[in-house]
Amino acid sequence: MNAHAMTYRLRCIAPLALALVASLSLSACQQQPTAESPPLEGAAIGGPFSLVDKDGKTVTWDQFKGRWRIVYFGYTFCPDACPMDVQSLMRGFGRFEKSHPGQAETVQPIFITIDPARDTPEVVGAWTAAFGPRLLGLTGTQEQVDKAAKAFAAYYRKGEETAGGYLMDHSRIAYLMDPDGNPVAMLPIDQKPEAVEAELAKWVK
Structure with a gap:
């Protein structure tokens, strides 16, 4: 050539x-970054239940439709884990209320007892009130609680009777559910409240 x-x-x-x-x-x-999928997307977690609040008033899962929900199963006689978990959860939620007041209004934190024999409506109401007015405490019959726990894949088992009473083995998970009742993520209640705040801000829009 x-x-x-x-x-x-x-x-x-x-x-x-x-x-x-x-x-x-x-x-x-021109390519746009794809939105991150919720960690619990498609998981078989959540479902209908009928429980009662501190006043003995019936509360159903469907009543929260259209609202984000945080669901934690525990019991008020728990000596350490439940108080620590719920304190971290509600402190994180409190920070989220201050940084994202509009979004926080659409979120309902819920505590469901796994020990209805001792956790009467009055007991649950007094216990949850110690963590702030936004936390809703629920109880019910053993059958009602069993149904709710099964729907949310919450594990629990009654321990042996002792002179000081019995303890409950249980899972320690705070589920974040979307306005349609679908699972979104597990909140990091084992970390500092800032981590809970960040996770809420990430998903609740």
Whole structure:
């Protein structure tokens, strides 16, 4: 190939290469990052229940439709885990209320006892009130509690009787549920309240 022909081909190829690079660059710039999927998306967690509040008034799962929900199963006679978990949860939620007041209004934190034999409506109401007015405490018959716990895949088992009473083994999870009642994420109640606040801000829009 002579020098003239080679020069001609290079002149033709160069603009095409530059155009291709520009096209790919523009395409890359125009691509939008995909939204992160909720960690619990599609999980079989959550479902209908009928329990009672501190006043003995019936409360059903469907009553919260259209609202975000935080659900935690525990018991008021718990010596350490439940108080620590709920304190972390509600402190984080309190921070979220201050940083995102509008979004926080759409969230309902819920505590459901796994020990209805001792956790009467009055006991649950007094216990949850210690963590703030926004926390709703629920109890019911053993059958009602069993049904709610099964719907949320919450594990619990009664321990042996002792002179000081019995303890309950149980899972320690705070579920964040969306306005349609679908599971979204597990809140990091084992971390500082700031972590709970950040996780709420990430999903509650």
